[in-house]
Ligand code: 5AD
């Protein structure tokens with residue numbers, strides 16, 4: 001029997017990339033690869049890159065430089081660059097780093113095995129097309145290490161990719177392309193497969209997931225219909241989705257938060273800024289008042305829902321007054337959790353052409369925003385103390401005898417528990433709140 005070849009995948013960025021990496025591992029399984037957790041003895045290294053953060057491409061070039069000694073030691077080592085940096089840079093990657101063997105964009109992963117087989121043939125292996133054929137039709141299911149390999153209790157499932165919104169700061173519409181939804185039947189089949197492997201929670205992924213409009217029996221289904229259908233799978237206990245645009249929160253999706261018990265009371269709904277002037281400059285296509293009204297309607301459907309968001313400070317043209325509007329919006333919403341970033345220009349996006357806010361000012365605004373957001377996060381966490389919450393146990397915790405899981409509101413919760421309880425939902429009494437987690441004990 002031939003020794004399996006070893007594949008090391010380094011994943012950057014969002015959950016979508018985590019999902020894609022799993023798919024690529026499965027796809028390359030057909031080429032005789034098994035995954036390894038170190039690049040040192042790998043036969044192939046694949047960087048699954050993200051372009052959303054600052055200097056993303058530079059970081060990838062520097063990481064590739066670090067693999068130089070490995071390539072020198074083992075000239076057969078194959079090196080591939082996938083993901084959004086691959087999409088944005090294309091051939092340039094091989095020009096700047098000739099030791100890279102192949103470059104593959106997010107819509108072309110199903111061609112990866114074929115490309116891998118051609119390494120060494122002299123052909124330029126760069127595929128950043130947005131092909132008409134559906135990559136999901138060609139990629140094997142995740143968890144392909146043997147039939148019915150068990151999976152962790154919580155899994156991602158990509159239902160939609162790309163984005164047509166063109167926010168003026170964002171590269172996603174360029175790197176991931178136009179918005180595409182997978183057909184309902186494909187998603188249900190994948191969900192059933194996941195559940196048969198021990199998954200009890202599915203997080204539906206998409207760059208603009210609530211724009212989902214998948215085909216079902218000749219009609220188009222929205223995300224709410226998809227969620228209701230998935231909820232019929234008995235052993236599936238929890239459904240989440242991320243990330244959403246406010247303008248795609250349809251009435252039936254809002255209502256689903258009140259109607260569907262399996263849909264978790266947590267919603268990541270980025271607003272980015274609280275000033276109408278900046279929202280307009282960002283091309284977000286809604287006002288702060290419209291967003292607040294939407295939040296109000298969501299809370300009417302599900303009063304205890306935990307809200308989460310993304311913020312950008314120091315967008316071109318943002319004055320102190322505009323920034324104050326962002327703080328005010330946060331005070332009104334009181335997010336349970338939020339992510340905040342300093343604006344940084346992405347080449348090729350409209351905002352990159354505009355005059356940037358002073359760097360020190362950006363840092364100062366970010367610090368003030370984060371102080372407020374973390375105050376709200378702490379208040380929300382503390383409001384859980386003394387309550388008994390259902391927690392899905394996912395993995396061993398840091399301390400011996402401890403397990404860690406998630407509350408319905410996506411808090412990390414740790415408690416003493418037997419490892420055999422992994423994948424079960426226990427009733428946990430919250431004892432105290434820590435910085436980024438809750439400590440609890442199992443009751444009953
Ligand atoms: N600068 C700063 N933050 C950005 N994001 C996206 N593009 C940029 C940028 N150019 C943030 C947004 C988005 C999150 C995923 O990353 O807040 O919601």
Ligand code: SF4
Nearest residue numbers: 163165166167170172
């Ligand atoms: Fe980027 Fe999200 Fe705006 Fe789409 S909706 S352009 S993914 S920030």
